[in-house]
Amino acid sequence: MMNRRACLEILKRHVTDEIVASTYSTASEWIDVHDRPLNYFSFGAMGLASSHGLGLALARPERKVVVLDGDGSLLMNLGTLVTIAAAAPKNLIHTVWHNGSYEANGGHPLPHGGVDFCGMARAAGITKVHRFDDIRNFEQRIGAILKEEGPVFVDMVIEQGPLGPRSYDEMYSPSRRRKLREALGA
C-alpha cells in the first residue's frame, strides 16, 4: 500500500494545466499539497466527483481533467463508470484513492474490503485501466499515464489517513470558485 500524501507529492510534479477535480479526504490533502486555481472541489453530494469531472472534460476538451475520487464515493455512484465509458472523453483520467474505508465519515470500513475497482471499470467498458500499490511503480508511470488518451481509470491502493488539514467550507469558498472560473475563462 502507498501513502496518499507521498503519491500526491509525486502527482504534483507532473500536473501542469490540468483541471484536478477532487473530493473529501483526498481533496483536503491535495489542496494542501498543491493549492492552485485549477483545483475543483466536489462537495456536498458524495459520490459525484467523477460526474463533475465528466462535465468538466466535456466542456473543456482542450484540457486534461484528473479526478481524485474516493473508494467509498465511487461505490455510491458506480453507474458513473458506464456513463464515462459511453461518453468516452479523451481528456478524462479518473483515479480512485482506495483505502477500504469511509475515511471522511469516521474511518469505518466499506461493506466489502476486496472490491475489484479495475475489474468494475473494465466491465463498464473502460479499456485503459491501471492499478498501483507500489509507490516506485506509480512514480515511474504516472507521467506517461497523464499523457494517455482517455478515458483512463487508475486504482490507487493507499493506506488510511491521516485526514488532510483543509476544511470543506474553505475548499469550496466563493473565492476559490471564482478563481477557477477566471482560470478557465468561464
Added chain:
Amino acid sequence: MDVGAPAAEAGDALRGAGIIRAVKDAGVTYVLSVPDLHTAGGILAPVTADKELTLIRTCKEDEAFGIAAGLSYGSKRALILIQYTGFLYSMNAIRAIACEHSMPMVMMIGLLSKEPGVPPAQSRRFGLRIIEPILDVMGIERHYIDTDADIAKITPAIRKAYETPKPVALLIGRRPV
C-alpha cells in the same frame, strides 16, 4: 412558487418539437437524461436525432447534476431530463449542488401518469402531489408546462437560471407528442 398560471385544458396538445426548440433557443447544447416513459417519445427520441444537442445518457439521475455543474465551468448549458421519481431520487444532489451551491440546474421533470387536466397538487397519486411542495420548500422556481401555450415559459426560465444563477424546474404535465 409557480410562475404563471397553468394554461391547461383537457384535450390540448403539448408538442415535443416546440419544447426542444425553446430549450435550444435558451442556449442549451447538452441534454442529460435517464429515460422517462412520459417524455421518451415526444422529447428524448427527437433529441437523440438532433445534431445541435449532445445527449449524455446517465445511469442514475443524480449523476446529471454533477455533469451539469462541470459543464457550467465551460459555459455549456444543459437540460436535465428526468421523471419525477428521478427528481425524488436526486434530492441530495439538488439540495447541495443546485440550492446550497447556487448552480444553474435546469430540470425538466416528467409527471408520469398525471391525470389529464388535473393540476399536480390535486392528482390522486401521492408521488405527483408532493413534487410542487418539495420544490417550494427548497425555494426552486417552477413552471408548469401542460400545453403548447406553456412552451413560451421555457426559454426565459432557462436563461434566468443561468444568468442568476439558480435552479429551475419545468414540470411536464401531459405527455408530449
